[in-house]
Amino acid sequence: MNFLQQAISKALLQLFDYEFTDNQVVLEQTKKEFEGHVTFVVFPFVRFTKKSPEQTATSIGEFLKETCEEVNDFNVIKGFLNIVLSDVYWLGVFENEIVKPNFGYLPANREKVMVEYSSPNTNKPLHLGHVRNNLLGYAVSEILKAAGFEVIKANLVNDRGIHICKSMLAWQKFGNGETPGSSGLKGDHLVGKYYVIFDQHYKQEIEVLKAAGKTEEEAKKQAPLILQAQEMLQKWESGNEQVMALWKNMNQWVYAGFDVTYRALGVNFDKTYYESNTYLLGKDIVAEGLEKGVFFKKDDGSVWIDLTADGLDEKLVQRADGTSVYITQDLGTAQLKYDEFKMQESIYVVGNEQDYHFKVLFLILEKLGKPWAKGMYHLSYGMVDLPTGKMKSREGTVVDADDLIQEMKQTAKEKTEALGKVDNFEEAEKERLFEMIGLGALKYFLLKVEPKKRLLFNPLESIDFQGNTGPFIQYTHARIKSVLAKADYSESTLDYDQNLNGTEVELLQLLSKYPEVLKISAKDHNPADIANYAYDLSKTYNKFYQTESILKVEDRSVKTFRLKLSKHTALTLKKSMGLLGIEMPERM
Structure with a gap:
């Protein structure tokens, strides 16, 4: 509608001797209850025209009708000039725009965007919440591509940690060598089955300890299964051959299962990152932050950042024993992604329960002086409920x-x-x-x-x-x-x-x-x-x-x-x- 903005600017200049840029002329779609296609609101201009809103609108409407072949008619409702565009105009739009092969695709803008979505855990199959995540990430990626951006679809797989070890330990103790082939189950469903089995046995152990006089908290910490899972995680982090072999084997089952689901959903990725390869990243950034005075060290050796002046709180970025926390590896992974792709925007498709985490992550990166931090965006989404109520994955009631x-x-x-x-x-x-x-x-x-x-x-x-x-x-x-x-x-x-x-x-x-x-x-x-x-x-x-x-x-x-x-x-x-x-x- 640039031609109409230009014509209205011309009318304001010739009729009232005031010059306005085309951008100052804002057009709206005419409300359905009125005749017309486009509406120009004249109220902001009456102090220059020195006429009533109705007189101003009528004068502009008459000018347009006389000088613009695309304008067929007009009507004035108070200070609203409703413009009726001609059939010649609409047929021109049809032939010159709508029927062209590139209609609906915006010109390439040379900007690069990474959209990270899915980000599953390898201890259970994808569920309804993941479905919303994947569909959002894929759709946003495709929309950005059509809008002229170069898009990298990324997936960060959470393939390590205590929750992974729970499935591994349960399979080791109760699985009797069961495999996707022998069970007829998809690999992700099989591994998810043992995550549920772990939880069932863990709860039984907690009840036994409570009956022996332990408190709920003591029982959770002292149950044999959780102690064994923690030991397995330590062995994994130290590179124990048997634990690593089991981890790789069970993860392959899960990846094969995920691929089937991704194909069924019609989503895909250009780049996959694995937490097992990125969890140690970020330690260099912690050292950089300490050197710049962005982070500080407490007496026990743990490293923190004070964000209270920004309305947040103090945040741990490295434990006293030198190990990473989630924010540490996220800092490192953000740097890794930027170093690899040099994108102008990095979008994280993650549920709204992580809103605070991403506020902290982006703010830390800004304070560290990362120029690309301004381009980071958390696409926060709400939970999906079913008529039967909220899903609980650990209890095996999740909707796969x-x-x-x-x-x-x-x-x-x-x-x-x-x-x-x-x-x-x-x-x-x-x-x-x-x-x-x-x-x-x-x-x-x-x-x-x-x-x-x-x-x-x-x-x-x-x-x-x-x-x-x-x-x-x-x-x-x-x-x-x-x-x-x-x-x-x-x-x-x-x-x-x-x-x-x-x-x-x-x-x-x-x-x-x-x-x-x-x-x-x-x-x-x-x-x-x-x-x-x-x-x-x-x-x-x-x-x-x-x-x-x-x-x-x-x-x-x-x-x-x-x-x-x-x-x-x-x-x-x-x-x-x-x-x-x-x-x-x-x-x-």
Whole structure:
């Protein structure tokens, strides 16, 4: 709308002898209850025009109508100038922007961004919380790529620590040599099974110790299993061959299992970091911080930073025995990632329970004088609840991602078959469609809500062919493809001089907004902007489909235009949903 900003600036200069930059002229979309496409609010300018808001708006409107061929009409509501753009303008936008192959992709900006997501523990399978994490990370990455950024998708795997040793110890004591092959379980599920078994036996030992007179806290610390797990961790850190061999073997089981889940979710990574390789990093940064006076040493030899002046607290960055804490390795890993990729922005997709941790991490890096620290961003997201309540992984009641994916496919199958939508499909095509609908429903439901919000996920609600759901958008796409197939449509240059109907303009206006929605979504790291745009576009197309005849219209040029408009609506739906990792079926 630069032309309109320029025209309004010109009107202000010629009518009122005041010069304004185009950027000072802010345009809004006209509210649905008023006639018009674009609104200019004149209130901030009346002190210069020395006229009432209505007089100012009317004068500018008349100037635009006389001098701007793109302006067809206007109306004034108090100080709001509602501008009606001409059919010539909308057809020009269609032919010069919307139908171009690069529509919906912003120019490359030479900026590099790393998006770190997933970050699983290798002691259990991925669950519903991980699903939201992975889908957010993948979608943000794809949106940033479409917005012109070079993107590195990274995964930091938490493959060491006491929780890993718990699974290893339980398998060693109670596993009888069980493997993924012998058990028929995916490797991550098998290892997760022993994490649960450890917890069950650990609780029994605690109860025995409590019955013998120990307090709860004493019992937790003195239970034989936890002491053995701590001993195993010490052996791991000292490089004990047997422990290392067991660790590598069980981790390989988990990685193979994770890969299956990642493929099912449709997510991927360009770079994988392992905590076992990074946990010792950061010690050089601690030394650097001590030298710069950013950190200080207590009498026991432990190293801290005082952040109380910044409204936080004192934070331990290295234990008295010289070992790292989480913040230490995160400092080192941040430096490692920057040294390797030199990115302008580093995004961490991590749940909101870690909000404080990332405030501290970023602030420490700034205080250490790392110039790249300003580009660090925590994409904080809320927990996912189910109708049955909160998940608890240690008790074995977690909703595994694999089970959830399978349930979504099954629910999609039942609902689709009940509607009779696939009676003439081949079996393989049916199965592929059920997978598209099930995963599309899951992804859309989790991504249509702003990341920071906690949400309640109901699988049955997510698979609905009406309303703000993935299947509704997929069905709209399939409907358009059906129309185009029946018309045997092939695209050509449009020569169209008919008057546009209201729903046609509404659809063109919404299509034209897609690049701006993409830009905002990338800036805010918010896939919900794209998701809800796709829903609005689907609703608008269905309104157009119900209002205007497409296949049966007699005027050939009108039919050609409406088919072309339909085709590019389908393409925009496919592009926008593709950024969310959602596939669009050709027929449903």
